[in-house]
Amino acid sequence: xxxxxxxxxxxxxxxxxxxxxxxxxxxxxxxxxxxxxxxxxxxxxxxxxxxxxxxxxxxxxxxxxxxxxxxxxxxxxxxxxxxxxxxxxxxxxxxxxxxxxxxxxxxxxxxxxxxxxxxxxxxxxxxxxxxxxxxxxxxxxxxxxxxxxxxxxxxxxxxxxxxxxxxxxxxxxxxxxxxxxxxxxxxxxxxxxxxxxxxxxxxxxxxxxxxxxxxxxxxxxxxxxxxxxxxxxxxxxxxxxxxxxxxxxxxxxxxxxxxxxxxxxxxxxxxxxxxxxxxxxxxxxxxxxxxxxxxxxxxxx
Numbered sequence: 001x002x003x004x005x006x007x008x009x010x011x012x013x014x015x016x017x018x019x020x021x022x023x024x025x026x027x028x029x030x031x032x033x034x035x036x037x038x039x040x041x042x043x044x045x046x047x048x049x050x051x052x053x054x055x056x057x058x059x060x061x062x063x064x065x066x067x068x069x070x071x072x073x074x075x076x077x078x079x080x081x082x083x084x085x086x087x088x089x090x091x092x093x094x095x096x097x098x099x100x101x102x103x104x105x106x107x108x109x110x111x112x113x114x115x116x117x118x119x120x121x122x123x124x125x126x127x128x129x130x131x132x133x134x135x136x137x138x139x140x141x142x143x144x145x146x147x148x149x150x151x152x153x154x155x156x157x158x159x160x161x162x163x164x165x166x167x168x169x170x171x172x173x174x175x176x177x178x179x180x181x182x183x184x185x186x187x188x189x190x191x192x193x194x195x196x197x198x199x200x201x202x203x204x205x206x207x208x209x210x211x212x213x214x215x216x217x218x219x220x221x222x223x224x225x226x227x228x229x230x231x232x233x234x235x236x237x238x239x240x241x242x243x244x245x246x247x248x249x250x251x252x253x254x255x256x257x258x259x260x261x262x263x264x265x266x267x268x269x270x271x272x273x274x275x276x277x278x279x280x281x282x283x284x285x286x287x288x289x290x291x292x293x294x295x296x297x298x299x300x301x
Contacts, residue, residue: 020049060111060119060151063263067109068255069099069121080127083136084120087143091232096120096146105251106130109263110142110151118146123253130242137229137239141265144228150221222265226294227301236301243298247291266291 112118
């Protein structure tokens with residue numbers, strides 16, 4: 001397990017580098033069509049590094065805002081705070097910020113750039129439907145993501161992939177406006193068609209890219225976080241029972257988006273026909289391993 005954690009940390013650095021390179025290539029391609037030459041390459045590099053830096057510092061706040069999370073009052077949610085404090089003491093982690101999302105669907109996620117700047121968000125549905133042992137197991141799962149340094153690359157994925165999508169929209173708009181400086185100077189039609197092709201290409205590939213990056217940071221890490229949570233609580237039946245409740249619950253988190261789906265303990269989108277019309281598509285690009293597989297793995301511990 002520890003070898004897998006170390007491997008995931010190395011992958012996190014590699015994936016972050018891939019994000020930066022991808023943004024740099026996209027921006028450089030667009031600026032080239034505006035005949036900016038070396039200046040365009042410098043701008044692309046600055047934009048890529050700047051977007052990575054901004055993602056590092058602010059992506060957790062974005063994820064919490066998108067999910068409509070509000071900070072949990074220590075008095076109103078005393079049990080929640082006590083459970084998190086106990087787990088943090090036992091695992092040697094600093095206590096993260098704790099948030100609550102007003103949603104009937106039971107779910108939770110962790111975000112942040114490192115253990116000292118982490119946050120955990122849980123839905124009111126999770127607090128209502130889980131007993132103390134089950135809630136502790138879910139919180140241990142999320143704290144395991146913090147301890148294993150899964151949260152940084154998972155949170156950065158939210159903003160970096162979104163940036164690529166914005167670049168696609170920019171290309172499409174410029175195609176219809178004037179095609180850039182090359183478009184005005186080139187009698188053969190200039191950059192406008194090329195901007196359109198680049199924009200359409202990015203627009204088509206960005207959802208697939210988003211899913212692939214989310215898959216890369218989610219599936220193995222979810223299973224590993226389950227094992228780490230059991231190591232933290234020393235009680236596999238607690239997490240098994242919690243996962244069974246999540247499996248049997250058919251409500252879907254409304255305060256979520258596809259950009260943040262990979263952050264949650266269970267995919268917050270429709271996965272069966274009773275939950276929504278896009279269930280087949282969601283299963284095709286599922287960011288989480290099937291809950292049945294996770295439960296079976298825990299029963300073998």
